[in-house]
Amino acid sequence: xxxxxxxxxxxxxxxxxxxxxxxxxxxxxxxxxxxxxxxxxxxxxxxxxxxxxxxxxxxxxxxxxxxxxxxxxxxxxxxxxxxxxxxxxxxxxxxxxxxxxxxxxxxxxxxxxxxxxxxxxxxxxxxxxxxxxxxxxxxxxxxxxxxxxxxxxxxxxxxxxxxxxxxxxxxxxxxxxxxxxxxxxxxxxxxxxxxxxxxxxxxxxxxxxxxxxxxxxxxxxxxxxxxxxxxxxxxxxxxxxxxxxxxxxxxxxxxxxxxxxxxxxxxxxxxxxxxxxxxxxxxxxxxxxxxxxxxxxxxxxxxxxxxxxxxxxxxxxxxxxxxxxxxxxxxxxxxxxxxxxxxxxxxxxxxxxxxxxxxxxxxxxxxxxxxxxxxxxxxxxxxxxxx
Amino acid sequence: xxxxxxxxxxxxxxxxxxxxxxxxxxxxxxxxxxxxxxxxxxxxxxxxxxxxxxxxxxxxxxxxxxxxxxxxxxxxxxxxxxxxxxxxxxxxxxxxxxxxxxxxxxxxxxxxxxxxxxxxxxxxxxxxxxxxxxxxxxxxxxxxxxxxxxxxxxxxxxxxxxxxxxxxxxxxxxxxxxxxxxxxxxxxxxxxxxxxxxxxxxxxxxxxxxxxxxxxxxxxxxxxxxxxxxxxxxxxxxxxxxxxxxxxxxxxxxxxxxxxxxxxxxxxxxxxxxxxxxxxxxxxxxxxxxxxxxxxxxxxxxxxxxxxxxxxxxxxxxxxxxxxxxxxxxxxxxxxxxxxxxxxxxxxxxxxxxxxxxxxxxxxxxxxxxxxxxxxxxxxxxxxxxxxxxxxxxxxxxxxxxx
Numbered sequence: 115x116x117x118x119x120x121x122x123x124x125x126x127x128x129x130x131x132x133x134x135x136x137x138x139x140x141x142x143x144x145x146x147x148x149x150x151x152x153x154x155x156x157x158x159x160x161x162x163x164x165x166x167x168x169x170x171x172x173x174x175x176x177x178x179x180x181x182x183x184x185x186x187x188x189x190x191x192x193x194x195x196x197x198x199x200x201x202x203x204x205x206x207x208x209x210x211x212x213x214x215x216x217x218x219x220x221x222x223x224x225x226x227x228x229x230x231x232x233x234x235x236x237x238x239x240x241x242x243x244x245x246x247x248x249x250x251x252x253x254x255x256x257x258x259x260x261x262x263x264x265x266x267x268x269x270x271x272x273x274x275x276x277x278x279x280x281x282x283x284x285x286x287x288x289x290x291x292x293x294x295x296x297x298x299x300x301x302x303x304x305x306x307x308x309x310x311x312x313x314x315x316x317x318x319x320x321x322x323x324x325x326x327x328x329x330x331x332x333x334x335x336x337x338x339x340x341x342x343x344x345x346x347x348x349x350x351x352x353x354x355x356x357x358x359x360x361x362x363x364x365x366x367x368x369x370x371x372x373x374x375x376x377x378x379x380x381x382x383x384x385x386x387x388x389x390x391x392x393x394x395x396x397x398x399x400x401x402x403x404x405x406x407x408x409x410x411x412x413x414x415x416x417x418x419x420x421x422x423x424x425x426x427x428x429x430x431x432x433x434x435x436x437x438x439x440x441x442x443x444x445x446x447x448x449x450x451x452x453x454x455x456x457x458x459x460x461x462x463x464x465x466x467x468x469x470x471x472x473x474x475x476x477x478x479x480x481x482x483x484x485x486x487x488x489x490x491x492x493x494x495x496x497x498x499x500x501x
Numbered sequence: 502x503x504x505x506x507x508x509x510x511x512x513x514x515x516x517x518x519x520x521x522x523x524x525x526x527x528x529x530x531x532x533x534x535x536x537x538x539x540x541x542x543x544x545x546x547x548x549x550x551x552x553x554x555x556x557x558x559x560x561x562x563x564x565x566x567x568x569x570x571x572x573x574x575x576x577x578x579x580x581x582x583x584x585x586x587x588x589x590x591x592x593x594x595x596x597x598x599x600x601x602x603x604x605x606x607x608x609x610x611x612x613x614x615x616x617x618x619x620x621x622x623x624x625x626x627x628x629x630x631x632x633x634x635x636x637x638x639x640x641x642x643x644x645x646x647x648x649x650x651x652x653x654x655x656x657x658x659x660x661x662x663x664x665x666x667x668x669x670x671x672x673x674x675x676x677x678x679x680x681x682x683x684x685x686x687x688x689x690x691x692x693x694x695x696x697x698x699x700x701x702x703x704x705x706x707x708x709x710x711x712x713x714x715x716x717x718x719x720x721x722x723x724x725x726x727x728x729x730x731x732x733x734x735x736x737x738x739x740x741x742x743x744x745x746x747x748x749x750x751x752x753x754x755x756x757x758x759x760x761x762x763x764x765x766x767x768x769x770x771x772x773x774x775x776x777x778x779x780x781x782x783x784x785x786x787x788x789x790x791x792x793x794x795x796x797x798x799x800x801x802x803x804x805x806x807x808x809x810x811x812x813x814x815x816x817x818x819x820x821x822x823x824x825x826x827x828x829x830x831x832x833x834x835x836x837x838x839x840x841x842x843x844x845x846x847x848x849x850x851x852x853x854x855x856x857x858x859x860x861x862x863x864x865x866x867x868x869x870x871x872x873x874x875x876x877x878x879x880x881x882x883x884x885x886x887x888x889x890x891x892x893x894x895x896x897x898x899x900x901x902x903x904x
Contacts, residue, residue: 433720499720501759 120439121484125323125477126266126300126418127443132325132368139327139364150357151348160359167359167366171332174369175302175309175317183333183349184362188299188320189217191333192260194341194353195295195316196221199230199257201340207231208258209251209292211243211272212460213265217318218297219456222260231255240404241270241461242413245280252284256292263301263317267457267473268403269418271305272296275312282313293339299323303372304380305415309334319369321361325478326368330361375478380416383476384409386485387416390474393489394421397496403463403471420458422471423492425500432472434495440488444472512566512584515659515669516557516573519580519677535578535680541742542572542896575739577706578680585659585667590625595632596639598668599658603640603647606656606670613650614640620662632660679708681741686710687790687820688783689737690775691746693730693848696794696823698737698840699831703822704792705740711792713737713744714782716751716775726848731892736840738894746892749778749885754878761876764857768802769864772811773873778882780815785886790818796831797824806863813870 122130142163148156150164165179172179185191196218199208210222212234226232233251237243243261252259259281264271274296285292295316301307303324309317315337321330335352345354372379391409394400403420410416423431428444435442458468474488518535536550539559546568549560559582561569566584573582586602588594599616606612618632627635636658641647661667689701691713701711715730731746738744754774762770779791795803802811812819823831835841861869 427721429723430720433723437720495720499756501756 118439119487120441121487122441123474123476123480123484123488124441124443125480126473126475128322128328129325129477130479131322131327132371135325135364135367135371136327138367139360142363143360146359150359151346164357164359164362167362170366171362171369174366174373175307175334177310177334177336181335183335183352184357184365185318185331185333185353186329186358187331188215188297188318188323189331190353191318191320191331192217192295192297193221194333194343195293195318195339196225196258196260197342198293198339199225200228200342202257204229205231205255206257207233207253207255208260209233209235209248209256210260211248211262212236213241213243213267213270213457214260214262215266215297215299217299218260218262230257235261236460237270239462240406240413241265241268241457243272243277245273245276248277249280249284252281252288252290252292254288254290256285256288256290258293258295260295260297262297262299263307264298264305264415264418265457266300266418268407268420268461269300269415269475270404271301271413271415274307274314278313293337300415300418303369303376304383304417310336315339321365321368324368324372326365327361330358330365332365372478379478383416383480386476386480386482387419389482389485390419390421390489393485397423397489397493399424399500400492400496401467403458403467404461417476419474420471421474421492422467423496423500424466424470426470426496428470428472430499431470431492431495434499435472435488435491438487438491438495440484440491442472442474442488511560512563512569513587513667514559514561514569514573515583515585515671516559516579517581517671517675518555518557519578519675519679531578531680531683534683535576538576538578538680538682538742539572542576543569574674575676576681576742577676577678577708577740578683579675580677581671581675583669583671585661585669587665587667590622590662590666592627592635592639595660595666595668596636596643598666599636599640599660600643602668602670603644603656603658607644607646611646611648612655613648613653614656614658615649615651615654616640616658616660618660618662622662622664625662632662636660676706676740678706681705681708682710684708684710685789686712686787687792687818688779688786688788689713689792690779690794691715691730691734691737692794693726693733693844694794695835695841695844696796696799696831698733698794698844699834699838700792700794700820700822701737702740702834702838702840704820705737707822709790709792709820711737711741711744712786712788713746714779715746715748716778717748718752718755719750721752721755723848725846729843729846729848731894732843733840735894735897736838736843738896740838741896743896744894746894747782748890748892749782750888750890751775751778751885754881754885757876757878757881765859765861766864766869766872767857768860769807769810769869770873770876770878772802772807773814774878774882776811776814777878778885780817781883781886782889783815783817788817790820791815792820792822794823795821796826796828799828801860801862804862806866807861809866810864810869813866 146160146163148160150161168182169179172182235247293315296314298317299320302319317334319332322328341352348354388409400423403422432444455468546565551558586598588598616633616637618629620629659669687709689711691697713734717727734744734746758770
């Protein structure tokens, strides 16, 4: 790391882990080392710890223990749900939104290469997917619907409860019974998310996004699904492979803490969001994407903001900010049409804006100084390097 | 004569030199240059390099044979080389060695051949002619696909009888051309694309030693983009025997173009500024020419009209070795010399924001020059040279992937 003060504003990429949980998990790993599938005492101890962690996380999301499957992260949780479609009788179709994370979107494209009919639902200009447009895509052979809970680039909160309701109604009319999945990676611990209340069939979670360790994740399953991968039958056969017990333990501990702090953290993020928006609007030319988004708008996670500086490439700005100790992300490429900004493109954002955008994302330790540092350095960079 | 051998475990290489053959008056100068080039690339290793009858002989410790073969394959001026099979001085052993070297060539079908024998050990029972006749006869009996042709054989099997017997066929695995440096020293404009490294390679193999100049526009271009250019320069260093890479920060120049120039002239004026800078750098470093990867018509800025315009900002020899080369041929050569995979890494050298939508294709010479000169770019360009950054890239022994 650099010696100058740094300002980490890339929490949507990963959150610094809770240090005490990380240390306790390492200790736990060396003491409770048994394979939870083993019948002996060491194995049973690990198995018990694993089930405690499962119960703990299930409690956090208000679901029964046996609905939780441990995975290696959000991507694996997503792919277990999506690949289950290959177990269905053909013809079969799936519906995903155009703004999904690659963990869902690329997996869906692979399914379409394997003969699954892929129907992609576009968002509105505000970055949300309307329940009606998802319902319209339901057909008799629809096996799965996947719409994310919070978009990782724009922060747009998707109306999951309403989407589920619309999908169920449309499915009943079409004679279908699709499995409804949501990628909740950017939502958990940040915005209200009630897996059971939303009546989704499956939801994916990733530990490192809320202070847990990298390589840990969970899949909530309201009803069983047929999986593709086979192995030793762990996790009821849904995710075969020796379970990462200390990882699951740390995941559950971090989830509990994140949920415990959720409201307070949300209120703090909302204040920072306002500060960021006010600052952006005082920079001539700069704008938040989508442009209709205002500070405090309930449809957006206050933790994630996409900001455009027309005339300055997003990657260029990110480089200058990095030199100044401010860390943000960009999906934007300087290289023209060869790369795309799929999410912003789907929203109909012009390329001049999308290619000049960066994502600013907050977390539990973000301060007003961090936001100020971003605003100051971005203002300077914009003045100096705008073309 | 070949130098007395250091040890029986040495590897012996025979080197066929290229166009040096055609040189007459200054033959020795070219010979010495090539010897220096080979020695320099094997610095720190005990070698013996001698020449006889238009061929070079390299003796080197067996342990360094991979390195030696790499060097011989990457040194311009070397047309081909072969490692000699060293065997006992008896007819059976020599026949076996000859059969070993010739059989791979017969896989492609029948071949004509002849034997060239030399005997420096006069104690050997057969003379040169006798060796050639005996081994030739044995090979003919052994391989029905062989036929003798003493005038224009497809294969020449060389046999040398010294303290041991050496058997070899010279392949064509060298870079060819002229020794690096025999044509002086030029400045290569290295962009990071596919073309400029190939242009550099072509001039290296015409004997032009090179230094490279890259224009970097941080933060519009990334560090990775510069590192890619550095890797390309390193790849050329293998052929050049080392390479100096000079980098000029062109950010301010680009911003000035953006501010002052009409949009459609942005690319053309940028290239004019680059040429102006190259001219200044080449003169400062006392180089004799500027080399570019331009190819006529490949992109909008590479029209004859625009080349005239950009070329007018230097009075040095402006070498464009790819000007008439098809893009696919350039790509093929880039693969052969090992720069293609580096060049296609997706770090662009210039941000799309600077590229005009409709660049000017045929600059009106007088008018554009007048307008360009009025903008006063010399000062901004000269300033970039004051803070020029230079890195020295060694001729590293990093065997490139087989193409």
